[in-house]
Amino acid sequence: MTDRESADGRVHAFGDDALGEYDAVGLAGELRAGRISPTEAVDAAISRAVRVEPTLGAIACADFERARRAAQHRSAGFFAGVPTFVKDNTDVAGLPTQHGTAAFQAQPAPADGDFARTFFRLGVVGLGKSRLSEFGISPSAESPDRVVRNPWDPAYSSGASSAGSAALVASGVVPFAHGNDGGGSIRIPAAACGLVGLKPTRGRIPQDKMTRHMPVRVVSDGVLTRSVRDTATYLRETERLRPNPRLRPVGEVLGPGRRRLRIAMVLQSLLADTDTETAATVEDAARLLESMGHHVEEIAPPVPMSFVEDFKTYYGLLFLFLNATGKHTFNATFDWRDTESLTRGFAGYALEHAHRLPVAITRLHRSAAHSRSLYERYDVVLTPTVSHLTPRIGHLDPTLPYDVVMGRLLDWVGFTPWQNATGEPAISLPFGLNSHGTPIGVQLGGPSGAEARLLEAAFAVEEARPFMRIQDAAAG
Numbered sequence: 001m002t003d004r005e006s007a008d009g010r011v012h013a014f015g016d017d018a019l020g021e022y023d024a025v026g027l028a029g030e031l032r033a034g035r036i037s038p039t040e041a042v043d044a045a046i047s048r049a050v051r052v053e054p055t056l057g058a059i060a061c062a063d064f065e066r067a068r069r070a071a072q073h074r075s076a077g078f079f080a081g082v083p084t085f086v087k088d089n090t091d092v093a094g095l096p097t098q099h100g101t102a103a104f105q106a107q108p109a110p111a112d113g114d115f116a117r118t119f120f121r122l123g124v125v126g127l128g129k130s131r132l133s134e135f136g137i138s139p140s141a142e143s144p145d146r147v148v149r150n151p152w153d154p155a156y157s158s159g160a161s162s163a164g165s166a167a168l169v170a171s172g173v174v175p176f177a178h179g180n181d182g183g184g185s186i187r188i189p190a191a192a193c194g195l196v197g198l199k200p201t202r203g204r205i206p207q208d209k210m211t212r213h214m215p216v217r218v219v220s221d222g223v224l225t226r227s228v229r230d231t232a233t234y235l236r237e238t239e240r241l242r243p244n245p246r247l248r249p250v251g252e253v254l255g256p257g258r259r260r261l262r263i264a265m266v267l268q269s270l271l272a273d274t275d276t277e278t279a280a281t282v283e284d285a286a287r288l289l290e291s292m293g294h295h296v297e298e299i300a301p302p303v304p305m306s307f308v309e310d311f312k313t314y315y316g317l318l319f320l321f322l323n324a325t326g327k328h329t330f331n332a333t334f335d336w337r338d339t340e341s342l343t344r345g346f347a348g349y350a351l352e353h354a355h356r357l358p359v360a361i362t363r364l365h366r367s368a369a370h371s372r373s374l375y376e377r378y379d380v381v382l383t384p385t386v387s388h389l390t391p392r393i394g395h396l397d398p399t400l401p402y403d404v405v406m407g408r409l410l411d412w413v414g415f416t417p418w419q420n421a422t423g424e425p426a427i428s429l430p431f432g433l434n435s436h437g438t439p440i441g442v443q444l445g446g447p448s449g450a451e452a453r454l455l456e457a458a459f460a461v462e463e464a465r466p467f468m469r470i471q472d473a474a475a476g
Helices: 024-033 038-056 064-071 114-121 163-170 187-193 228-241 276-291 307-329 341-352 354-374 402-412 417-422 451-464 470-475
Strands: 059-062 083-087 125-130 153-157 176-181 196-199 220-225 262-265 295-298 380-384 426-433 439-445
Touching: 024 038, 024 228, 038 059, 038 064, 038 083, 038 125, 038 163, 059 163, 064 125, 083 114, 083 163, 114 176, 114 228, 125 163, 163 176, 163 187, 163 220, 176 196, 187 196, 187 220, 187 426, 187 439, 196 228, 196 451, 220 228, 228 451, 262 276, 276 295, 276 380, 276 426, 276 439, 276 451, 307 341, 307 354, 307 417, 341 354, 341 402, 354 417, 380 451, 426 451, 439 451
Parallel strands: 083 125, 083 176, 262 295, 262 380
Antiparallel strands: 059 125, 176 220, 196 220, 196 426, 380 439, 426 439
């Protein structure tokens, strides 16, 4: 048991050091005021990382010495001096980009990718790379020798694919960290680890070349945070650096909105029945929103029946492409035989259903038009983030037979992929603990460009029902 591991198993690194209990906005204010130096903040984050990493397994590649050197030089940007991590499927100059796989040996990237270039302009100090599931496929990062554990209870998954970032933020190592989301990979670990996780509108945040060139751009980049204001401020500051003129600006969102919203509540997905605890949590969130004056109406899943197979077929195409072109896409050391059964199974599924690919891609492109009709009647959609309570490590082991893992995956991840197809924003918010003692998340989705609307609603939820803190739970 570590010095910050409670008798009930929760692991965190919060303490009386330079980072204290600040969120990213609070820490940035202390750094600007000179009450904390960047060196002190980075040293505290490194100390915290060293303390919890043996249990959590969240770091893919540490870059501590370069972080210490960077902290000695004043940087510009709203988050100047704030320590963080970048997910290990995104290029950072001088660090390998391993994509969570053992199928090749990555070499140091020659330059920052487009995401990291913009992220570092905010003034953050990178401590290294956070761990993910292989190629971000699985919603749980539990590859052999690369398991990421949940700080609330290390016997459970931390979600994925932005698993390492979620574990590092939830355990207090850094106040926020990079994630990206191609089927729920920001929102799922946010739900599992008790964090705020927003998938922005497609095109809102700069992306690396690999994700920009997908046939359907299902991936969006963002951050995992412990407060709504960190997420809102990150979007505001990134938008100031790289505005997208084709999207409605997010602007400055500082608190709850005044507008009364028409909210559609969806309790069941097309894939699986939502369990009792999760459904009750969403209904509790609905009652809270109604108490604020919003109108909530339960509706059937607003997703066509073809969507599940279309999404599986398209994702299979992506991994079929990676397996076929890995020596060119990555480097000559790539060997597809060293990928996991889930990756190979997805690729095989696409090969078997290759005749469906043109139709699947066409329908995925049209999903945004399908969704627009929903938002002619409603302002926001309220759902579970995932269909069931967070599973134990081993339940989604990606080396199990493909059919077994895929069945379990689809049973858990029923609500997040739709926004990846439509390109619309969605945010997962922590809304209490389940009977196992791990967090439950609820999701708010909105039309394209409606991040401000979602953030205003999220601020209202956070104000009315302050998010559970791991250090308080552990202390109790």
